[in-house]
Amino acid sequence: MDQKNSRRSFLRQASLTTAALGTAPYLLSASTNKVQLLHREYSFDQYGSNDHINIALIGTGIQGIYDTQAALMVDGVKIVAACDLYTGRLDRAKELWGNDIFVTRDYREILSRKDIDVVLIATPDHWHQTITVAALKAGKHVYCEKPMVQNFNQGQEIIKAQKDSGKICQIGSQGMASLGNEKAKELYEDGAIGDIVMLDMYNDRYSAEGAWQYPIPTDANNNTVDFDTFLGNAPKVPFDNNRFFRWRNYQDYGTGVAGDLFVHAFSTLNYVISSDGPNRAMATGGLRYWKDGRDVPDVSITLYDYPKTETHSPFNAAFRINFIAGSGGGGGFKLIGTEGEMEIGQNSVTVNRSNLGLEPSGYSMISFTEGMQAEIRKEYAAKKLNTRASKLATGSTTWQAPRDYKGAHYDHFYNFFTSIRENGKVIQDPKFGLRAAGAALLANESYTRKQPVNWDPTKMKLI
Incomplete structure (x- = not known):
């Protein structure tokens, strides 16, 4: 991508008059804020019962249920089985999807069934690689929740298994296929913010639930929970409901805030700017409030x-998570460039462009005589640094999803199932998933080592 040509293209379109709004989708005005609707075409074919894609859910917890509900919104998809290590969740699966679905506590029974085309894997992170590889080898298409892996060295086996099987594998950062991401990528490539210099991402939470203190069912015990299977290859410990139902709080099973939250941001960032990811990370933080055993x-x-690549200049990114944000909570994702900033959400994108102050103000002129100040102003005026085109290209424009938009989660599954039916490409394949997970996991590596760490984003390996 030629960034200079892209910026000229953007400025040319942004300098058009407001009468051309319908044919200039990137128009920005210095005097008013513009709002434009986003749009996407879907293909809604009619599918008979014999044409349904039969799915099974492995890991019927919070995210697994939300994933399945989103998947079932796509035409021609049917759930036939569910798996979980807590029997109460198997009862919940039947409540949600009917008493005729097959339920089990052994994921291998799911993979052996011939009536299942796709498995959704929403287990704790330390099981992702094992079940994903087994599912691909069993001839199933796979939707695996983010982060794709718990450790850096697990990703290559998934990439190989997907390639060898020929099956579709989509990684589940559910906002990836959103209208917001799609428009942000288009705007960035058209030069809307110039050269990127910084990313600012934050996620503040102020609730026990937001800090992963999930409720524990009153009937949870050694009989209703298969704790030994849950542990898998993790260190053996006595039965502990907290570890099972709040597994995100423990390094043995999860990946902390980096794997749960950073990875979404990296998925969006790498997609929008067509990047393989960062090459260095430095982390800090601590356990400040939720001292509940985590x-x-x-x-x-x-x-x-x-690093600098063909698609972006060298830049820095700041990722911040606070699970005890007394401000009440909130979040943001902002790309900041040399000529503007872009705030990206799943349902909207806002581009803000301001005039760059190239001429001196009273602050820096105060030490000069009145005569010298006049000479300096004359000199700067001759340079014509603030052009009419740059002034017209300022202001704020928001691209907003329509009210009937089915949402990013739906779009991610629509992309997945369409790829299966048409033998196409998913937006987040295992290579993409490893690059996003690897970048996120650098935070944990740096935090543990208490020093910066280096990463090869092309080879996807620690240096």
Whole structure:
């Protein structure tokens, strides 16, 4: 991508008059804020019962249920089985999807069934690689929740298994296929913010639920929970309901805030700017409030370096998570460039462009005589630094999803199932998934080592 030509293209379109709004989708005005609707075409074919894609859910917890509900919104998809290690969730699966679905506590029974085309894997992170590889080898298409892996060295086996099987594998950062991401990528490539210099991402939470203190069912015990299977290859410990139902709080099973939250941001960032990811990370943080037995921080700040590539200039990224944000909570994702900034959400994108102050103001002129100030102003005026085109290209424009938009989660599954039916490409394949997970996991590596860490984004390996 030629960034200079892209910026000229953007400025040319942005300098058009408001009468051309319908044919200039990137128009920005200095005097008013513009709002434009996003749009996407879907193909809604009619599918008979014999044409349904039969899915099974492995891991019927919070995210697994939300994933399945989103998947079932797509035409021609039917759930036939569910798996979980807590019997109460199998009862819940029947409540949600009917008493005729097959339920089990053994995921291998799911993979052996011939009537299942697709498995949704929403287990704790330490089981992702094992079940994903087994499912691909069993001839199933796979939707695996993010982060794709718990450890750096697990990703290559998934990439190989997907390639060898020929099956579709989509990684589940559910906002990836959103209208917001799609428009942000288009705007960035058209030069809307110039050269990127910084990313600012934050996620503040102020609730026990937001800090992963999930409720524990009253009937949870050694009979209703298969705790030994849950542990898998993790260190053996006595039965502990907290570890099973709040597994995100423990390094043995999860990946902390980096794997749960950073990875979404990296998926969006790498997609929008067509990047393989950062090459350096430096993290800090600590356990400041939720001292409930967890061994991962509840406040985390990580700085990343992105190298120069054909699609972006070198830049820095700041990722911040706070699980005890007394401000009440909130979040943001903002790309900051040399000529503007872009705030990206799943349902909207806002581009803000301002005039760059190239001429001196009274602050820096105060030490000169009135005569010298006049000479300096004359000199700067002759340079014509503030052009009419640059002034017209300022202001704020928001691209907003329509009210009937089915949402990013739906779009991610629509992309997945369409790829299966048409033998196409998913937006987040295992290579993409490893690059996003690897970048996120650098935060944990740096935090543990208490020093910066280096990463090869092309080979996807620690240096």
